[in-house]
Amino acid sequence: MVLGRIADGVTRGVETVSGSVSEALFEPVIRLGVTGLARAGKTVFITSLVANLMDRGRMPGFHAASSGAIRGAYLRPQPDDTLPRFDYEGHLAAMTGPEPHWPESTRAISELRLSLKVQPRGLLGAVSGPRTVHLDIVDYPGEWLLDLGLMDLNFADWSAQVLDRIASRPQAAEFRSMLAEVDPALPLDEPVAKRLAETFAAYLDAARRAGFSDCGPGRFLLPGDLAGSPVLTFAPLPPPPGGDWPRGSLGRECARRFEAYKSRVVKPFFRDHFSRIDRQVVLVDLLGAIHSGPQAVEDLRRAMTDILGAFRPGRNAWLSRLLLGTRVDRILFAATKADHLHHSQHARLTEIMTALVRDARDRADFAGAKTLALSLASLRATVEETRQHDGRDLPMVRGRVMPTGAQAALWPGDLPDDPARLLVPARDGAERWLDGDYRIMNFAPAAQSLRPGDGPPHIRLDRAADFLLGNRLT
Known part of the structure; x- marks a missing residue:
């Protein structure tokens, strides 16, 4: 009986290893970690990303989609039966239903598998036909990092x-x-x-x-x-x-x-989940921090430095042993809610995001990992318009304001063209901004009428997908 149990255990082990090897060789897996601090929009990002990978009409900047390399996308059972499944269907219904509202925020770790049918390029691709690439998305709170x-x-x-x-x-x-x-x-x-x-x-x-x-x-x-x-x-x-x-x-x-x-x-999280991630998104509510004042911006900068510490395990001997040389090889730092600004200010928001993480990026040894900072909106909730005020044209955004749902237009103030005008006072302990008054509104999702083949409207989600996934799908 004991020998039987041993033999059974060995058989299951061989089957597990064989399945893993087969999947790695013939159906490769991309494990994408999505994190961020409170109000950064993790749930909305994942929901919109999956919806736009399944219906790719709004993804021109994602080369694998615009070139036709992705032939299809469909949800599959996730590989880890012990983790809660990310409630994609419920979150999408909340965002795009007849009475759209923001879904519940991330409160624990969850997972979702999206399988992509991809046609490789070149002669080998023409001979072999489409292959399957699995995208395993792991959603976890940034506070855990x-x-x-x-x-x-x-x-x-x-x-x-x-x-x-x-x-x-x-x-x-x-x-x-x-x-x-x-x-x-x-x-x-x-x-x-x-x-x-x-x-x-x-x-x-x-x-x-x-x-x-x-x-x-x-x-x-x-x-x-x-x-x-x-x-x-x-x-x-x-x-x-x-x-x-x-x-x-x-x-x-x-x-x-x-x-x-x-x-x-802390240790079990890094051992069981973080150590298996090979692509990472860090979402940041940078506009919210700017609105809250210099102390919140400096606090966010320090928090980002601490988060980046998780991606350079050399400073922690126990983490280095745990990861055994594996590293996240692409990291995206995204300032969310870009739709709260007129497009003319998006470049400035991206520059501030880049400067916010520059110190930490310069000190970190990413061992060849690629990083990118950009501004995006996972679900576009506003439209742009220009209004005159005191003889000048103000570039504004308009949308449904929470909690009333009434339409309102916002001019949030001009972000500085030099990020130092924000970061230096923040480092110096200033209590308020001296040369600007930055406003935000809580916009609700807009009512959607999606055409067949189109995912939810967004800003630069296609560029984010291209950076994170593009080289593994073409």
Whole structure:
């Protein structure tokens, strides 16, 4: 019986390896990771990308589509049965239905497989006929990537960084007040620890809504099935007067749970999911940060630097061992919601996006990986128009404003032609912009009447697809 189980296990292992080899050789797989911080539009990006790969009439900048190399596209069962399936159909119905609205945001990891029937070019392609390329899209919150920075810190160092950062933020007032009343040297009182963690999580949520990006640990905002567990029941604490907390104290237990969070939450994500990605999209709500002010822009720049750390694992010995030399070979940095600006300002938005990640890109060793920064709108929600005001023509955008649905036109202000005019004041700690007033509106999706063969309207989604997928499909 034991020998039978061993033989059965060996057989299943051989079948698994054979299937993987066969798929890699004859039906190659592109694993595309899609991430971004809150409000960046991950769900809309994936939904519109898939819809426009299935109906390619609006994809002239995607060479594999415009040349006819892609003969067909269809959804297939995903390879990982343990992950939730990305609800493509539900999200598309929300965006393009009779009463269009934005779909629910990403709150956990999910996956979707789109299979593309591709006709290779050249003599070999004419002889062999079409082949199948699978696109596995992995959707995960960007806050989880920010957790990588925790791996280099112990609890005391992490606490010091967080408490210094939130010292002047009004969103943290309640947490700071509660922390002043707690003695971490006293024996652990679980209800006190729970209230402390909940108040800290409430601060993180308020900071994120105020436009800040350094809102981690990531699972405090998106706990999933970990909600209420001890691994999420800790908070930053001031340093102990004697160098360490007493055994059995609140401080000692918070430190232990911080280490458990790193080992049982952060490491498994990188091991099970991130290490298998070979193309990556990082979506950024840059316009939202600019609207929130210089501090939010500087905070976003630091967050992007931390996110980029995940793509250069040499700084983390454990991550280098985990990835075993594999690297993401193409990374797209996309400033979303370009439809909130007139097209005459899109180039400036792209230049600011490029400058925002330049420092991190220059320091990172991507080992030959290609990177691109651009501005896009996954689903175009506005139309452009020009109106006169005080004797000058203002390039504006118009759309349905949330939550009323009423039509409104917006002139968001002119972005500077030199990104330094935003990034330098942000680095210097300015509290507000001195030479500009940048506005945003929350536009709802526009009602759609799609022609057969056309996907949802977008801005530069075809260029994004060409950069991420083009060299593997032609």
